[in-house]
Amino acid sequence: MRIWWQKHILAWISAGVLLSAGTAANASNPPKVVSLDGCADQYVLGLVPQADIAAVSDRAVLPESYFRDRVGKIRMVKPYLETILSLEPDIVVRTWGGDLKLLQRLQHHGVKIVTINDVYSYDQARDELFRVGDEVGQPASARIEAHRFEEALENIHDIGRGRSILYYTPGGFSAGPDTMVGDMLTRLGFRLETQTKGFFYLSPEVMLTKKPDVFALSFFDDAVAMRRVPGRSPIVRKVIESRPNLILPSRAMACSGWFTAYDIESLSLQGFR
Incomplete structure (x- = not known):
């Protein structure tokens, strides 16, 4: 009996050593x-240590990139x-980037797609x-960001005070209560001027019928976005200028994610009349 127990104890110890070694290897690699x-880019730069990022996209340093200051010397x-495979990544993260053929080829080479x-x-x-x-092996980083995120949400000040508001972009689009923009404004x-769901187009004629207390605007400072768009219409400009304007940060509108709460918190702390 003693020999049987000794054999199993040694087996358990050996298994423990191997498991510890494997864990250490994973931690070091x-x-x-x-x-x-x-x-x-925002998820990767926000969660993954720089040393573990093989590359980000060539859009990572644009003004609308929230974490652009973290790019540093990371390759873009x-x-x-061929470029991606040369980096020998274990994981590729995407939202809209990369076509189906590219993703399939990467998976064929053993790359995990998130x-x-x-x-x-x-x-x-x-x-x-x-x-x-x-998914990217950074649950601890996610917990840290989640704590910061919750604090930002709690610190958002009530600058609307129940006033009605209408979101409007240069392209003539607005947003309903079931969008991230709607959640931000709420x-x-x-109080959203319209309860129409999703993103929807407002023609200049329809704009004249809307009477919000405030207009929420984004991307009007983008020279490219302002080319030949409804937002340049004198009629639209007159309507917008007749009421207070809340300027939403372009980078908070460019990508939906937890990190946009930081800009919304800052916006609320600036105050609004």
């Missing part, structure tokens, strides 16, 4: 990560198969933060 587009690439889901509220953003954190204390 974290997965190398590449992101394929501007929105995926376009979504070309596709970020669209989120339409901060509750969904929280869940996606944790999911992607797990958390800021505003």
Whole structure:
């Protein structure tokens, strides 16, 4: 009996040593990560240590990139198969970047593809933060960001005070209550002028019929976005200028994610009359 127990104890000890060694090896060799587009960049730069990022997209340093200050010397690439394979990544993160053929070829070479889901509220953003954190092997980073995220939500001041508000872009589009923009404006204390769901087009003629207390604007400072668009119409400009304007940060509108809460918190702290 003693010999039987001795054999099993030795087996358990050996298994424990092997498991510990494997864990240590995984810790010392974290997965190398590449992101394929501007929105995926935010998740990778926000969660993955710089040393473990093989590359980000060539959009990572644009003004609308929230974490652009973290790029540093990280390589920036376009979504070309040969370029990505040369980096030997373990994980590729994407939202809209990379076509189906590229993704299939990467998977054929053993690369794990993590596709970020669209989120339409901060509750969904929280869940996606944790999911992607797990997928890229950074659950601890996700928990840290989640704590910061919750603090930002709690600190958003009520600057709307129940006033009605209408979101409007240069292209003539607005947003309903089931969008991230709708959630942002509601958390800021505003009441949406329209309950139409999703993103929808407002012609200049329809704009004349809307009487919000405030207009929420984004991308009007983008020279490219302002080319030959409804937002340049004198009629539209007159309507917009007749009421207070809340300027939403372009980078908070460019990609939906937990990190947009930081800009919305800052916006609320600036105050609004």
